Amino acid sequence: MLTEPEKDHLSIFFDDHFAATDQGQCFLFALFTDAVLWSAGPTHPWQYLDNNDQVLEELLTAKFLDMEYIDNLHPLRGTGQYQEKEVKYSIKRNCWTYLNNRTVHFHGTSASQTPESPTDNDTTQVEQLLERAKTTITSAIQKLQTVSRPASPAIQASSLPTPPVSKGKAPAPIPSRTRTPVTQVPTPKASTS
Numbered sequence: 001m002l003t004e005p006e007k008d009h010l011s012i013f014f015d016d017h018f019a020a021t022d023q024g025q026c027f028l029f030a031l032f033t034d035a036v037l038w039s040a041g042p043t044h045p046w047q048y049l050d051n052n053d054q055v056l057e058e059l060l061t062a063k064f065l066d067m068e069y070i071d072n073l074h075p076l077r078g079t080g081q082y083q084e085k086e087v088k089y090s091i092k093r094n095c096w097t098y099l100n101n102r103t104v105h106f107h108g109t110s111a112s113q114t115p116e117s118p119t120d121n122d123t124t125q126v127e128q129l130l131e132r133a134k135t136t137i138t139s140a141i142q143k144l145q146t147v148s149r150p151a152s153p154a155i156q157a158s159s160l161p162t163p164p165v166s167k168g169k170a171p172a173p174i175p176s177r178t179r180t181p182v183t184q185v186p187t188p189k190a191s192t193s
Contacts, residue, residue: 002028009042012078012091013063032060064089066096069106082106 002010002019006028010017014030014037021027028039029049036049046055061067061075070080070087078089082096082104090097096104103124 005042008077009039011046011060011076012089013060065094066104066106070096 006019006026009028010030011032014032017028017030019026019028026041028041030037030039030046032046032055037046037055038049039046046060047053048055057075061073064070064073064078067073070082073080078091080087086099087096087104088099089095090101093103096106098104105124
């Protein structure tokens with residue numbers, strides 16, 4: 001079980017983590033993108049397991065969008081301040097949010113930047129819904145276009161319509177194909193003289 005300082009030493013972008021103890025010393029390990037990292041604890045830097053190079057803070061903060069607007073950024077926890085208000089980074093929404101979970105708008109009007117604005121959340125939700133709907137519709141159209149184009153002649157042949165069957169009656173028998181008997185024409189025999 002990790003202590004609170006050890007939990008605070010984990011990045012919100014770490015995919016997985018665990019702790020191991022060796023001779024009384026606790027070591028933290030984490031998976032960050034494709035790299036395995038380790039640290040000797042909260043007062044020590046993160047290092048790459050394969051070569052022990054120190055992980056630069058720029059790499060740990062590279063996934064934060066609009067971080068240039070954030071003051072007092074904590075590179076691991078994804079917290080800071082925007083216009084003197086506490087904010088946190090939401091991995092699920094891929095954006096900065098106020099502590100009341102409203103989206104931080106960095107490029108809007110001053111009214112839309114305050115967390116108390118009721119239209120802020122509504123506008124954001126509508127924009128997100130419209131974007132999701134657009135993506136879903138585009139995906140559905142692409143799937144339909146793919147399905148409507150037969151891939152091979154075998155599919156085309158199997159998609160030929162079948163003759164209709166009237167209700168209450170047995171299907172009409174399929175006429176059998178009769179062969180015309182082939183009459184063999186006698187071959188003339190060569191005469192011997």
